[in-house]
Amino acid sequence: MIDILAQEAVIPRQAVAESDRAVAFEAAVREHQAMVFSVGYHFLQDRSLAEEIAQEVFLDLYRHWNEIQSKEHRLYWLRKVASRRCIDQTRRRKLRNHVSLEDAPEPFTFMPATDPLLKRFIEQLLQKLTETPRMIVILRYQEGLEPSEIADLLDMPVATVKSHLQRSLALLRRKLSFATREGTS
Amino acid sequence: MTEFEDQLRRALARKEPSADFAARVVARASGTKRPIAWPNWRAWAAAGIAASLCLGGLGLEMEHRQRTREQGEAARAQLIQAMHITSSKLQKIQKKVRGAL
Numbered sequence: 001m002i003d004i005l006a007q008e009a010v011i012p013r014q015a016v017a018e019s020d021r022a023v024a025f026e027a028a029v030r031e032h033q034a035m036v037f038s039v040g041y042h043f044l045q046d047r048s049l050a051e052e053i054a055q056e057v058f059l060d061l062y063r064h065w066n067e068i069q070s071k072e073h074r075l076y077w078l079r080k081v082a083s084r085r086c087i088d089q090t091r092r093r094k095l096r097n098h099v100s101l102e103d104a105p106e107p108f109t110f111m112p113a114t115d116p117l118l119k120r121f122i123e124q125l126l127q128k129l130t131e132t133p134r135m136i137v138i139l140r141y142q143e144g145l146e147p148s149e150i151a152d153l154l155d156m157p158v159a160t161v162k163s164h165l166q167r168s169l170a171l172l173r174r175k176l177s178f179a180t181r182e183g184t185s
Numbered sequence: 186m187t188e189f190e191d192q193l194r195r196a197l198a199r200k201e202p203s204a205d206f207a208a209r210v211v212a213r214a215s216g217t218k219r220p221i222a223w224p225n226w227r228a229w230a231a232a233g234i235a236a237s238l239c240l241g242g243l244g245l246e247m248e249h250r251q252r253t254r255e256q257g258e259a260a261r262a263q264l265i266q267a268m269h270i271t272s273s274k275l276q277k278i279q280k281k282v283r284g285a286l
Binding site for chain 1: 189192196197201206209211213
């Protein structure tokens with residue numbers, strides 16, 4: 001009898017805990033979905049694939065829910081897992097035949113300096129970077145992270161992050177200035 | 186911040202996924218295996234350690250008993266042998282005493 005009463009007392013508590021977790025999880029998804037999705041979208045330039053990866057990242061978060069210690073830890077964890085998944089995905093599937101930015105031809109049509117077209121052009125240029133430099137640029141300019149934070153997320157020395165960043169920016173700037181200069185002249 | 190970096194920041198502004206994205210994720214999560222709570226792991230680990238300690242203690246106790254039994258048997262054999270020796274010596278002495286009389 002006592003056992004039955006005890007069981008009845010325990011089951012609702014578990015159900016409540018489960019329900020609380022589901023509510024908290026949904027709130028976390030809504031809070032961070034733009035960040036996780038955008039990392040994937042800017043990295044892959046494919047909406048459906050970016051959504052697929054973002055879903056996997058959040059399901060991973062759900063599986064590791066009990067290990068997350070704070071809101072800051074959750075944000076750090078999501079950025080780290082999203083970055084890794086994007087890089088792994090590209091390397092595994094060999095989504096495209098990579099052409100390095102150095103080898104990429106100059107744009108055939110010159111870009112007017114209007115914002116939407118410029119944005120699109122920058123996105124296209126980003127795709128020419130190899131995986132790690134591309135993710136570094138995204139984390140720096142989408143997420144506004146410092147090189148030390150990016151180094152921590154991607155498990156690499158800060159000096160390597162800075163060097164990737166400088167090199168990528170120089171290449172992007174050169175390609176972009178060529179396009180806009182020729183476009184306006 | 187240079188103008189170029191500003192352009193990069195604008196181009197890489199966050200974008201929203203589909204409107205039903207969160208609902209789809211939550212639906213998929215509700216179908217996945219529930220996360221395992223730490224207390225369960227701890228309970229299982231404690232039970233495992235306790236069982237190991239019990240088995241270890243039982244093994245040591247059995248080994249101790251076996252050793253004690255072997256020592257007892259060896260002592261018994263030595264005592265019997267000593268009694269045999271004593272008995273044979275007493276018989277020899279008895280014979281000598283009888284011969285002398």
